[in-house]
Amino acid sequence: MDKLKQKISGKTANIGIIGLGYVGLPLAVEFAKVGFTVTGFDTDNKKVSEINKGFSYILDVPTADVKQLVSAKKLSATLDSKLLNKMDVIIICVPTPLRKTKEPDISFILAATEDIAANLRKGQLIILESTTYPGTTEEVILTKLGADSLKVGEDFWLAFSPERVDPGNPKYKTKDIPKVVGGVGEKCTEMARLFYSQIIKEVIPVSSTRSAEMVKLLENTFRAVNIGLINELALLCNKMNLDIWEIIEAAKTKPFGFMPFYPGPGLGGHCLPCDPIYLSWKARTHGFEARLIELAAEINSYMPHYVVDRVMEGLNNKRKALKGSKILVVGITYKKDINDLRESPSLTIIHSLIEKEAKVNYHDPLIKSFDADGLNMKSSDLTKEIISSSDCVVIVTDHSSVDYKLIVDHADLVLDTRNVLKKFKGAKNIITL
Numbered sequence: 001m002d003k004l005k006q007k008i009s010g011k012t013a014n015i016g017i018i019g020l021g022y023v024g025l026p027l028a029v030e031f032a033k034v035g036f037t038v039t040g041f042d043t044d045n046k047k048v049s050e051i052n053k054g055f056s057y058i059l060d061v062p063t064a065d066v067k068q069l070v071s072a073k074k075l076s077a078t079l080d081s082k083l084l085n086k087m088d089v090i091i092i093c094v095p096t097p098l099r100k101t102k103e104p105d106i107s108f109i110l111a112a113t114e115d116i117a118a119n120l121r122k123g124q125l126i127i128l129e130s131t132t133y134p135g136t137t138e139e140v141i142l143t144k145l146g147a148d149s150l151k152v153g154e155d156f157w158l159a160f161s162p163e164r165v166d167p168g169n170p171k172y173k174t175k176d177i178p179k180v181v182g183g184v185g186e187k188c189t190e191m192a193r194l195f196y197s198q199i200i201k202e203v204i205p206v207s208s209t210r211s212a213e214m215v216k217l218l219e220n221t222f223r224a225v226n227i228g229l230i231n232e233l234a235l236l237c238n239k240m241n242l243d244i245w246e247i248i249e250a251a252k253t254k255p256f257g258f259m260p261f262y263p264g265p266g267l268g269g270h271c272l273p274c275d276p277i278y279l280s281w282k283a284r285t286h287g288f289e290a291r292l293i294e295l296a297a298e299i300n301s302y303m304p305h306y307v308v309d310r311v312m313e314g315l316n317n318k319r320k321a322l323k324g325s326k327i328l329v330v331g332i333t334y335k336k337d338i339n340d341l342r343e344s345p346s347l348t349i350i351h352s353l354i355e356k357e358a359k360v361n362y363h364d365p366l367i368k369s370f371d372a373d374g375l376n377m378k379s380s381d382l383t384k385e386i387i388s389s390s391d392c393v394v395i396v397t398d399h400s401s402v403d404y405k406l407i408v409d410h411a412d413l414v415l416d417t418r419n420v421l422k423k424f425k426g427a428k429n430i431i432t433l
């Protein structure tokens, strides 16, 4: 135990990060920046070779940082899981999506665990960062790793630490966000605490891996449920001819007991649409129906369809049918200023518009083309011509670099799902949610 503690404190511990995505790459860069030698393990050949060439494919991580760390031999990437045996600390940052049946898909965690198990040796600290249901670290990982002669808490250490990174957020980066850790017993918690305190100012230990797993699900379920509530109020305000955005602005002047959430075209990304479902699934295995969580998910997943209904209403008021109309979708990523399309509501919106025989184009400064969810499309330039020739422009994602004045000046009809056109309030061609 003391040997690993010394290696961690002296920053001579070799760190292995499994999964070099939105979570794993920023983490790898932070540890490498303070002097650790970090090896990233990924099954995606393209990512591995881009890192080794000194290139970053994540917008929040500057290529200059990756280049400098790779040439200083502080950061490298590999496809070879056998090298896990050389690592002193291993962090798992693989995806935890949903199956088509809306059940947790922990197959990536299982695959990473098998790689670790095949290369486990005395003196290693293993940490799971992927978001998952309470119980995964011990029921799944410990069961596989602890089956051999090595004893957890003595020969190796195991902990869960939720990842809280917020892609696209310029204010809070990995190192600025307090980190929660929960180990399999006190010794594991202490080892994980010491490890993260090398890069993070505030590390918060909790009593168990299950508590740490639940902390993350509480945080994201809290967001998803509150977004569900505000989406429901947006639907109601539309019926009552009230402006939800004005109401939120006024309500948030209350200095206590209120936190603003905003309506939108639906949840997206790898976290909010998935994480609450991990929790409600686990709840069911305890014979408990998490009704509020399920209801919020239902409301949130209705929002993309509501967007299409609003487009139809807007066109109807202009004596036009959606069938045959030209629709320009502006912004297709799941949130502003990031290039992530996973679970984006824009995909459901585009599918539904195409199903109803609209002619759909899109513009997104961060996605030049995509092939996802059965759609294969190229971004159109945002020109006066394409705007004025569209029957409706639908703003799904409010990227900062879009010329919104050009849209307002030339569109016949704009549906603004994000209130990004608030400064043009009163313009007759704008409708909102």
Ligand SMILES: NC(=O)c1ccc[n+]([C@@H]2O[C@H](COP(=O)([O-])OP(=O)(O)OC[C@H]3O[C@@H](n4cnc5c(N)ncnc54)[C@H](O)[C@@H]3O)[C@@H](O)[C@H]2O)c1
Residues within 6 Å of the ligand: 018, 019, 020, 021, 022, 023, 024, 041, 042, 043, 044, 047, 093, 094, 095, 096, 108, 111, 112, 129, 130, 131, 132, 163, 164, 165, 166, 167, 270, 271
């Ligand atoms: N994206 C976020 O904002 C965010 C925030 C907090 C937590 N999380 C959680 O972190 C986890 C990772 O999310 P992400 O957004 O970084 O995912 P991602 O898809 O961006 O990255 C995951 C990486 O893991 C790799 N991978 C998959 N299986 C592997 C294996 N067996 N061995 C090695 N590499 C493997 C993939 O190729 C990919 O590069 C998820 O559980 C997610 O819920 C994500």
